[in-house]
Amino acid sequence: MSAVLSKNHYLFTSESVGEGHPDKVCDQISDGILDECLRQDPESHVACETFASQALILVGGELSTNAHIDVQKVAYNVVQRIGYTNPDYGLDCNSMAVLNMIHSQSSDINQGVLGKGLDEFKGQQGAGDQxxxxxxxxxxTPELMPAPIMFAHKLMRKSAELRKSGEVKWMRPDSKSQVTIEYEGHRPVRIDTVVISQQHDAGISYDEIKSTVMEKIIKPVLEPAGLLDSSTKYFINPTGQFIIGGPVGDTGLTGxxxxxxxxxxxxxxxxxxxxxxxxxxxxxxxxxxxxxxxxxxxxxxxxxxxxxxxxxxxxxxxxxxxxxxxxxxxxxxxxxxxxxxxxxxxxxxxxxxxxxxxxxxxxxxxxxxxxxxxxxxxxxxxxxxxxxxxxx
Structure with missing residues (x-):
């Protein structure tokens, strides 16, 4: 049972997710397509959405561009970079199917963006939406950001660093973090709770997962802030097992x-x-x-x-x-x-x-x-x- 907070104290929680989270896979593919459009044609207008489920990647949306985009190649490169190179991980860049449902942008929207809309705005670039x-x-924080979200992001960056460097070989791409901070007014005074869910290979003991996450992720990232204390609570893989992840464990969607x-x-x-x-x-x-x-x-x-x-x-x-x-x-x-x-x-x-x-x-x-x-x-x-x- 949580202790009663003193006057003017409250808890605030933020979460982050790793590159291999299914929604983030989709965000990265959508932005990968946008970047390829702008690389070839800086005047491209792009609204690209991605859906991921099982071994299927579905890309849709609207393009107005002179670029020639190999959607399958972009999706493959993104998924490979994230680290989905094994079918056991929940997605495999070598065997996934990519469907391309992209079409041209509405001319009604495009004329307003290009300054061809109402007479009073002729020749001026308009907003692409309301x-x-x-x-x-x-x-x-030094970044002038709220502390809970910055700490949550840094935990996920550290997780990816350990996985991609090979320092921790049993880590898989999907992961989530959550940090709860106790505030006094607008001032962070302590970290109340830390949650990390890290996808892992089969056959790894829970004790090894818990010890590794604590010693190689949580402590190096959060101890320098000076906000951990003896009452801070830690929940590491609280379901007990996180083998099934990526778009097999949960459908992904851009945005x-x-x-x-x-x-x-x-x-x-x-x-x-x-x-x-x-x-x-x-x-x-x-x-x-x-x-x-x-x-x-x-x-x-x-x-x-x-x-x-x-x-x-x-x-x-x-x-x-x-x-x-x-x-x-x-x-x-x-x-x-x-x-x-x-x-x-x-x-x-x-x-x-x-x-x-x-x-x-x-x-x-x-x-x-x-x-x-x-x-x-x-x-x-x-x-x-x-x-x-x-x-x-």
Whole structure:
């Protein structure tokens, strides 16, 4: 039975999944196809979905591109890179079937994106869809990300490192993690619970699995944070066995891990998935810009925590709303920060694409371990913090 938390203390949990999780397999294939389109034709418009079940990979969606894509080859390369090279693992790159159901993009959508829609927007790139996107940042970690999701991602990265290097030979590609942190206000004070489910070969004892995960994954990743204590609870492969995994254990689908992809449930989410979508789709590029804005606000010390909402109408070349929420941590009113944001950041679909140089094959790396918190990604830079500060 859990201890009663003291006043102003609460628990918050986030999860991550490894590259071999069936939904992440699909995300990686969809982004692999997007990257190949952009590699050949930077003006490609792509909305690609993948479904995986048993040994079947089904790829569908809409393309408007001059690229010639070998869908089967892209899927094979992704699955092989993940490590599904044995039929016992739940998927096998050498024997899987790949069905290609991709077709051309709707001309009705395309004309708005290309600036051929309503007369008042002629010649201006419009948003590829309507919707709202959220970005979030806070000072809990060096990456300005919430601690639970960053720790969960790091556990999964370590798992993949051990498996792919061959250091732990019984590990299979499918895996999940979950981290529960006790907060005092907005400050992480301890890690309450750690959960890891790691797919493994048959014939490996539970004691070996538990000991390896604890000593080679959990301790190296989480001990440096100084948040583990004698009361931290650990659940390692809590079902007792995890041999059957991948698309044999569970059907996979692109876009079904949107909370893993973002902030682990901290902050709101507009509902749109990312993988398989080119930057004209503001579900993706708008979310990247919202994160960029929120991170720069926090990096500029204008707030300890910040959430930014952008909203768009299909075919319209500017956001219909920009909202900043600092949860009472802002040094000036949120409306003033929002006014500064409108001056410093170009939130038009064309401006977002230009700011991050998004018509490049950079998306496959985003399809595992989250789209935020990785300094390799251009939307993770804090190069606008000084400009924001000057507004005040």
């Amino acid at each position: 919707g709202m996107m959220f970005g979030f940042a806070c000072k809990e 079904r891990k949107i909370i893993v992809d973002t902030y682990g449930g901290m902050g709101r989410h507009g509902g749109g998935a990312f993988s398989g979508k080119d930057p004209s789709k503001v579900d993706r590029s708008g979310a990247y810009m919202a994160r960029y804005i929120a991170k720069n606000i926090v990096a500029a010390d204008l707030a300890e925590r910040c959430e930014v909402q952008l909203a768009y109408a299909i075919g319209v070349p500017f956001p219909v709303s920009v909202l900043v929420e600092t949860f009472g941590t802002g040094i000036v009113p949120d409306c003033q920060i929002a006014d500064a944001v409108k001056k410093v950041f170009d939130c038009t679909p064309a401006g977002i694409t230009k700011t991050f140089n998004l018509k490049r094959p950079i998306y496959s790396k985003t399809a595992s371990y989250g789209h935020f918190g990785n300094s390799e990604f251009p939307w993770e830079q804090t190069d606008k913090a000084a400009l924001l500060k000057k507004e005040f």
